[in-house]
Amino acid sequence: MSLEEDIPVTLTEDEDYSAAIRNGRSLIGRLLNPECQNMARMLRTMPKIWKIYERVRGIALSKESFQFIFDLETDIQTVMKYGFWTFDDWGMVMDRWMEFPPTDFLQKASVWIRLHKLPVNYLTLKTIRAVSNPIGHVKDIEFDPTKPHLQEYVRVRVIMDLQQPVRDSKLLNLPNGGSTTVDVEYERVRKKCFHCFRLSHEKQRCPLVKAQKNVGASATEKGKAIAISPVIHRQHNHDLVGSLMPLMAPSVPPGFAPKSIVAPEVFEQMQLYMNCTDPEERRIREFKMKMALQDLSMNSGAQSSYLRLEDSPMISGVQNKNVGRVFDFRTAEAVQENPQTEGAFLNIPTLPERDGDNRVLMSNTTPTGESLQKELTVAKRSRQTEMVEMPFRMIEGSGEYLPPKPGALFSIGHDEHSASGKSDRSKSSKRKGASWKRFKQAPKGVLSAAGIEPPGVTQDEGDSNVKRKAGDDRMASSKMLKQTEGLMVHQKPSTPQ
Structure with missing residues (x-):
């Protein structure tokens, strides 16, 4: 008995088989780091972030690819306007559905970058384009030499290859023989590998780091390493x-x-x-x-236009258009890599030992006894607070605002304050009124039976008339305050007759 070949399934050109009409209002996307991103939670959360809720539905196509089907064309344009989106601190790329996509489909994304420390003697459009071109195809430049520029950086929108390193600086050689470094920031881009600077994995899973560790490993272990794409330099070619x-x-x-x-x-x-x-x-x-x-x-712009078929960038004097925030997780990466002690991991300071003369010894030990118990209690409370704030981070957390993690730093690119200048304190923190109340005075007979002397009356019979009169005046003043219903009454002292 021989194994027969499987017969394939053939689809006809019937319209019931085709989903082209439905896919015409959809976006196809890909998670850049699916090992650290939850697909199901992302499909539920992104409509809430976009605030379109019932007008979009997500479909998981594979472990890393997905599809969002929209009811309105305007919602698609709103989502695509911001370009790069992130979820769980890692990026994802989306583009309009194509029936026959090109070979580099979902391999590039539109990202706004910021160029800092451009040399003042070469602050021109041609210099800005020359610095930005190695990062990606330049689409927009927010710099007009004829208008005021109020930011300390220049924003440029580029079409960036997501398989290439995302570097934080660019070395610029000057015509006079010197050189300078231009700092580069990427809006809405969060985590990346801090070894190869790619957006597809963490440093602990970087193939280059694993290759260095497996120098003396067997051929079987080396074969398990993940291959990464070679670096493509988009430099101006002089030859x-x-x-x-x-x-x-x-x-x-x-x-x-x-x-x-x-x-x-x-x-x-x-x-x-x-x-x-x-x-x-x-x-x-x-x-x-x-x-x-x-x-x-001799012309870098001509190389981009005629050889690579790239459009010329749009020059705009409008600043901070569709601005996004800049994140920096380098400090958080260093904290995760070097947890020296358990106390340091829990954010518990180590206390130095002291001798009998209260002198500090040259050794570091973790606190013990009651001190350690108190620090663990504080760490537990901070962890509970972080768990309470976690849903808000998830809902707010794609491409816009994310509260910083312990040890993480990020610089805010644009923040809109209230025009009224009111404080953001909650209502519970406002000052409350007094909690005491004025009770009615009990009858005099009841107080006497209980052995309690009423106010304004003493046992001194010699001064009984004077003190009783003072008590009556005090009671009259209290009645007058009740009748004024909260108004303050100032009484002049009586003149002697």
């Missing part, structure tokens, strides 16, 4: 002739175009132009090709 002309030789097969320099379709047309059997005609075409590449080598 296009030496980079492209050898690839257009007749002996080189097609399909070997460097994507960082030239688009595949452009390189294919260049190869067709150079494909000539007549030696004299080929020599003339080679000369023309070299002259064109030499002109492009």
Whole structure:
């Protein structure tokens, strides 16, 4: 008995099989770090963050890919307007559904970056584009030389390759031989690997870190390592002739175009132009090709437009458009990597030992006895407070505001304060009125029977009339206060007759 081949299922062109109409109002997305992101919780939480609730539904397509189907086109535009979104501190990329997506689908995302410390002698649009171009395709620049610029940074929107490192600085070589460092911040981008600077894993799971640890490991263990994509440098090429002309030789097969320099379709047309059997005609075409590449080598904007087919950026004088916040988890990463003691992990300070003369000894030990019990109680209470605040972090926590974790720092890019200037304190913290009340005075006979002397009356019979009169005046004053119903009455002292 032989094993027969399985018969495939064939779908017809019936409209009932096709979901193209429904997918026309949908977004396809991918989690960048699915090991640290919960797919089901993300599909439930994101509609709450977008505040569209019943007008969208999420579908899990695989462990890392998903789909959101919208009822209104305006909701899709609102979500796509902010570009990059995050969940559980890690990013996710979304784009409009395509029936036949390209090979780099969901591999790039629109991100706003901030350039700090640009040299004042070269603060021009061409310099800003040259610094931003290695990060990604420049789409918008918020800098107009003819208008005031009120921020200490320049915002640039780039289409960034998510498989490439996300670096925090860029070295800039100046024409006079010096160099300077331009700091780069990424809005709405949270966690990343602080070893290879990629957005797809933590440092503990970085393939490069594991490769260093498995230097002497067996071939089986090395095969388990996760491969990462090579770094593609989007630098301005000053020698296009030496980079492209050898690839257009007749002996080189097609399909070997460097994507960082030239688009595949452009390189294919260049190869067709150079494909000539007549030696004299080929020599003339080679000369023309070299002259064109030499002109492009001196113009970075022309390389972006003509070779990579990228649109020119939009220049805008409007600042902080769709601004997002900048997060910094480098301090939190350092705390997680170096927990020296259990007390340090619990945020419990270690106490130095002292001798009989109350002198500090040169040793660090964790506190014991009642001191340790008190510190553990404080740590437990802070942990309970953090658990209470956890749902709010989840609901608020995608791409916008997230309260900082212990040890984490982030700089706020834009914060809208109340125009009225009112304080944000809760109503419970307001000052309350007095809690005492004035009770009616008991009858005199009851007080006498109980052995309690009424106010204003003493046992001294010699001064009984004077003291009784003082008590009557006090009771009259209290009655007058009740009749005024909260109004303050100032009485002038009686004049002597």
